[in-house]
Amino acid sequence: MPLRIEDYALLGDTQTAALVGRDGSIDWLCLPRFDSAACFAALLGTPEHGRFRIGPKDPASRVARRYREGTLVLETEFTTAEGAVRLVDCMPLRGRAPDVVRVVEGVRGRVPVSLELIIRFDYGSIVPWVRSSGGALRAVAGPDALILRAGVPVHGAGLTTIAEFDVHEGQRIPFVLTWHPSHEPPPEAIDAERAVEHTEAWWRAWSSRCAHTGPWKEAVVTSLLALKALTHAPTGGLVAAPTTSLPEWIGGARNWDYRYCWLRDATLTLYALLLGGYSEEAAAWRDWLLRAIAGDPSKLQILYGIAGERRLREIELPWLPGYEGSRPVRAGNAAVEQLQLDVYGEVMDTMYQARRSGLAPEPEAWRLQRKLMDFLESSWRRPDEGIWEVRGGPRPFTYSRVMAWVAFDRAVKTVEQLGLDGPVDRWRALREAVHAEVCEKGFDPGRGTFTQSYGSQELDASTLLIPLVGFLPSGDPRVAGTVRAIERELVRGGFVLRYTTGPGRTPDGLSGAEGVFLACSFWLADCYALMGRAGEARALFERLLALRNDVGLLSEEYDPGSRRLLGNFPQAFSRPCAGRLRVQPDPGPLRSRASTIPLTLRGEERRAGCLRNSGDRTSTDGATLVPLASRVRTKRTMSKSPSPGRGRPLRQSSWRSPRGADCPSHSSTPVMCRMAHCGASWSDGSAAHGTPRSATT
Numbered sequence: 001m002p003l004r005i006e007d008y009a010l011l012g013d014t015q016t017a018a019l020v021g022r023d024g025s026i027d028w029l030c031l032p033r034f035d036s037a038a039c040f041a042a043l044l045g046t047p048e049h050g051r052f053r054i055g056p057k058d059p060a061s062r063v064a065r066r067y068r069e070g071t072l073v074l075e076t077e078f079t080t081a082e083g084a085v086r087l088v089d090c091m092p093l094r095g096r097a098p099d100v101v102r103v104v105e106g107v108r109g110r111v112p113v114s115l116e117l118i119i120r121f122d123y124g125s126i127v128p129w130v131r132s133s134g135g136a137l138r139a140v141a142g143p144d145a146l147i148l149r150a151g152v153p154v155h156g157a158g159l160t161t162i163a164e165f166d167v168h169e170g171q172r173i174p175f176v177l178t179w180h181p182s183h184e185p186p187p188e189a190i191d192a193e194r195a196v197e198h199t200e201a202w203w204r205a206w207s208s209r210c211a212h213t214g215p216w217k218e219a220v221v222t223s224l225l226a227l228k229a230l231t232h233a234p235t236g237g238l239v240a241a242p243t244t245s246l247p248e249w250i251g252g253a254r255n256w257d258y259r260y261c262w263l264r265d266a267t268l269t270l271y272a273l274l275l276g277g278y279s280e281e282a283a284a285w286r287d288w289l290l291r292a293i294a295g296d297p298s299k300l301q302i303l304y305g306i307a308g309e310r311r312l313r314e315i316e317l318p319w320l321p322g323y324e325g326s327r328p329v330r331a332g333n334a335a336v337e338q339l340q341l342d343v344y345g346e347v348m349d350t351m352y353q354a355r356r357s358g359l360a361p362e363p364e365a366w367r368l369q370r371k372l373m374d375f376l377e378s379s380w381r382r383p384d385e386g387i388w389e390v391r392g393g394p395r396p397f398t399y400s401r402v403m404a405w406v407a408f409d410r411a412v413k414t415v416e417q418l419g420l421d422g423p424v425d426r427w428r429a430l431r432e433a434v435h436a437e438v439c440e441k442g443f444d445p446g447r448g449t450f451t452q453s454y455g456s457q458e459l460d461a462s463t464l465l466i467p468l469v470g471f472l473p474s475g476d477p478r479v480a481g482t483v484r485a486i487e488r489e490l491v492r493g494g495f496v497l498r499y500t501t502g503p504g505r506t507p508d509g510l511s512g513a514e515g516v517f518l519a520c521s522f523w524l525a526d527c528y529a530l531m532g533r534a535g536e537a538r539a540l541f542e543r544l545l546a547l548r549n550d551v552g553l554l555s556e557e558y559d560p561g562s563r564r565l566l567g568n569f570p571q572a573f574s575r576p577c578a579g580r581l582r583v584q585p586d587p588g589p590l591r592s593r594a595s596t597i598p599l600t601l602r603g604e605e606r607r608a609g610c611l612r613n614s615g616d617r618t619s620t621d622g623a624t625l626v627p628l629a630s631r632v633r634t635k636r637t638m639s640k641s642p643s644p645g646r647g648r649p650l651r652q653s654s655w656r657s658p659r660g661a662d663c664p665s666h667s668s669t670p671v672m673c674r675m676a677h678c679g680a681s682w683s684d685g686s687a688a689h690g691t692p693r694s695a696t697t
């Protein structure tokens with residue numbers, strides 16, 4: 001049985017990611033990309049579906065984990081009756097091939113350690129042929145090959161690779177697992193120790209550029225590191241989460257594949273990165289966006305594959321029993337076929353913010369945006385599937401139309417403020433028409449709240465975004481009424497449901513319940529801050545931070561009853577981002593609004609994690625709005641750099657540190673080296689024990 005979701009930590013190389021449990025087991029890994037089939041899928045089944053565990057042979061009395069500061073290099077320390085060992089895990093930034101590097105360090109005493117490697121390609125379904133080759137172990141099936149270079153002898157037992165060895169104080173034993181296409185020769189070995197050093201230095205150089213100077217710095221940096229790990233460096237795409245089918249309710253069927261790029265999720269993430277000072281990632285995502293959506297505007301999708309692929313056919317993987325029995329396990333996502341009108345607002349706002357941030361203009365972008373606006377002009381009244389991607393049929397969702405307003409508003413502002421050319425009077429008129437219709441049909445005057453869709457009685461937490469996108473000011477009584485209604489009807493255990501499920505409730509076409517939605521809970525905190533309710537904003541924000549696991553990660557949802565994280569993990573949507581709230585740790589008593597500033601909120605920060613308020617002015621909330629460009633760093637020098645430890649160029653760019661020095665991971669000379677191999681001969685599964693081959697590296 002897999003561990004609790006919160007017991008996993010993330011490793012990543014900005015092309016794919018692994019989840020490592022507190023027990024030292026990598027239970028989830030897709031290679032070579034986030035959306036490739038998993039070679040370790042124990043997370044959604046049993047160890048027999050693939051995992052790579054290194055840990056003490058006997059039960060540990062204590063397990064402590066942490067990322068090395070400012071990095072995604074994970075240390076897991078196990079204390080046993082015999083002493084203590086530390087497992088250092090990372091995925092080096094990729095050169096030619098993806099690697100997982102694991103180093104066991106003896107901390108105290110002499111600790112018996114066991115290794116178990118179960119490779120099952122294609123989501124736990126294929127047992128590979130395994131051969132010893134050149135002192136390494138090579139597992140092959142179909143297009144995939146994995147090679148293990150181990151610092152101790154390993155051997156086969158049944159369908160598993162195992163090793164048992166003692167680790168004494170001061171000893172260090174390396175392991176490197178490398179994927180490559182099976183038709184190609186294995187990549188050269190890397191030096192595990194150098195790779196750890198370089199990976200650490202790379203992440204530290206990246207995180208040291210964080211522009212956030214306010215409170216909760218550690219939470220912000222961890223959040224940004226996770227977001228960076230969810231970006232796909234070669235294309236600039238950004239996945240919603242690196243997992244599929246972690247359930248929104250234990251035992252339930254609301255299990256979805258998030259290893260793709262949602263325009264919505266990526267847009268929200270982009271703001272967090274921009275606010276953190278990471279304009280290169282923002283530019284890369286803007287370019288990804290323009291490539292992905294190029295073409296006929298009526299063909300705009302709400303999500304794409306990592307490189308902009310359009311077909312993401314949803315299938316079930318019936319051989320996987322699912323996380324704690326939560327079936328079905330799905331790959332692909334049928335939401336790709338849906339109309340979700342909010343996406344147009346998200347795209348228009350992203351492009352508007354990008355221009356205001358000083359990102360180099362992209363000549364084709366405005367032409368494309370104008371086409372999108374033409375499409376929206378004729379389509380904004382169409383029923384759609386909405387932000388929550390309901391599967392119960394299209395409806396006139398209120399939030400979708402709020403975002404149509406955002407699209408027209410940002411089009412107008414792009415002309416007015418940035419001097420681009422367009423039918424601004426027509427867009428102004430449309431903006432007004434949408435606003436009037438939403439306020440008339442999406443608002444229930446009897447209850448004083450915006451509703452989920454026109455004429456519906458249901459509430460929806462997406463309407464919390466109304467003041468955050470600038471549709472109405474936070475002082476508007478309709479906003480206050482909506483916040484009150486949501487507090488009354490959608491709050492559970494202090495957090496926010498996106499809507500209520502069950503018979504007669506939101507017709508989402510799905511059965512079963514779900515947890516509270518963490519992004520919506522952050523939005524409520526944002527609303528409190530905007531409304532001058534600083535104490536409540538801070539309290540909710542800190543309650544949300546307290547839900548992060550021991551290494552600072554959040555999933556999509558949470559069950560306040562069982563106190564467990566739920567849903568895909570870690571989820572980009574759920575990040576406390578840089579500057580989400582700039583509530584001072586202790587603001588003292590609130591003063592009247594519109595007087596002096598009770599909360600140190602800046603305009604772009606007020607929109608952190610969601611779309612920014614649109615004006616550059618002093619708001620009626622008494623918060624100072626500061627142009628985004630004033631906080632975003634200028635583009636840095638980018639250079640080609642060597643691969644950590646393997647002597648091949650990295651495909652991605654490196655950065656200079658804030659102080660101008662080269663990132664140490666890229667300025668040092670690459671080393672060509674090989675690990676000591678055991679040369680053991682054995683097999684995994686049906687393959688015969690192989691004769692050791694000469695090294696192929």
Ligand SMILES: OC[C@H]1O[C@H](O[C@H]2O[C@H](CO)[C@@H](O)[C@H](O)[C@H]2O)[C@H](O)[C@@H](O)[C@@H]1O
Nearest residue numbers: 240256262264265333335387388389390
């Ligand atoms: O609730 C049903 C839908 O759930 C998923 O969508 C959710 O995740 C998306 C990615 O984070 C997010 O953009 C969306 O707003 C969420 O509702 C799932 O991907 C859908 O297929 C499913 O219908």
